[in-house]
Amino acid sequence: MKVLSQKVRAMIGMLVLAMVVSVAIPAVAQGKTKVGTSADMACKSGRYIYYAYEMSGVRMGIMRLDTKTNKKKQIVSYKYNGQESNGFYNISVKGNYIYATWDVFYGTAASERYIYRFTKDGKKRERLACGYNPMIIGNRIYYTKCKLTYDVYEGFSYTEDIGDYSMNLDGSQSRKESVKRKYTSNNSFSQRKTTTVGNYQYYIGNKGKTLYRMNRKTKKKNVVITYYNGVDSYQVCGNYVITQGLSKGNAQSYYGKYVGYCVKSNGKNKVKLASWEPAE
The missing domain is CATH 2.40.10.480 (Thrombin, subunit H)
Structure with a gap:
């Protein structure tokens, strides 16, 4: 009986340990990495291609090419509050909106990046978040969230990465995520x-x-x-x-x-x- 009780105690100990381990790591089972294709310098929607070249010596607004007529039109200016900026990238289209990263800083010393959405005619705009690399999956935007930091020595603001997050298409309900991006x-x-x-x-x-x-x-x-x-x-x-x-x-x-x-x-x-x- 003494030997049996030792075995029983050992088995009970192993069961308790297994329960502790399973309780201690539920996040591994819950955490799902979202996989999608990263937006880039251009996006096709119907007969139109929306695009913007930036850096390497050029800054431009978001342009639209009509693939049937070959006519080009600027939809959004790259000027921010009347001043030059580094322009746009990560362009995508969802429904009636164009989504993009806008680096409102001008020059190569830093970046100040925000995620915006614009109506397709460019007349209305909304700043959705401080961040960049928006990737739309379903009805959520997966992006790299940033925080705005002021450099007292240089005298300008810039953005620093916080991590991967997601939000609704209107910028609401932001939450932390695990994201893996493919590039086109x-x-x-x-x-x-x-x-x-x-x-x-x-x-x-x-x-x-x-x-x-x-x-x-x-x-x-x-x-x-x-x-x-x-x-x-x-x-x-x-x-x-x-x-x-x-x-x-x-x-x-x-x-x-x-x-x-x-x-x-x-x-x-x-x-x-x-x-x-x-x-x-």
């Missing part, structure tokens, strides 16, 4: 990875000068676009590709200007979106 754009200088969209793979070849599209089944490929001094970045938007690269240089600009295009993925119907001198 490909920068040729930082990564030469293949971008896969549906049945096609997009990749940069020809010594960094040409963007190709290849059918994954037939292996047939076509040239999407070639830049004389190299493709800098691209983003696939449905059956269109938004690109940035360097043109042929001249006496004024040795490496050439940056030029942005919208081109069909089959390499046809190339529309010039912007051009500027490289900087920063």
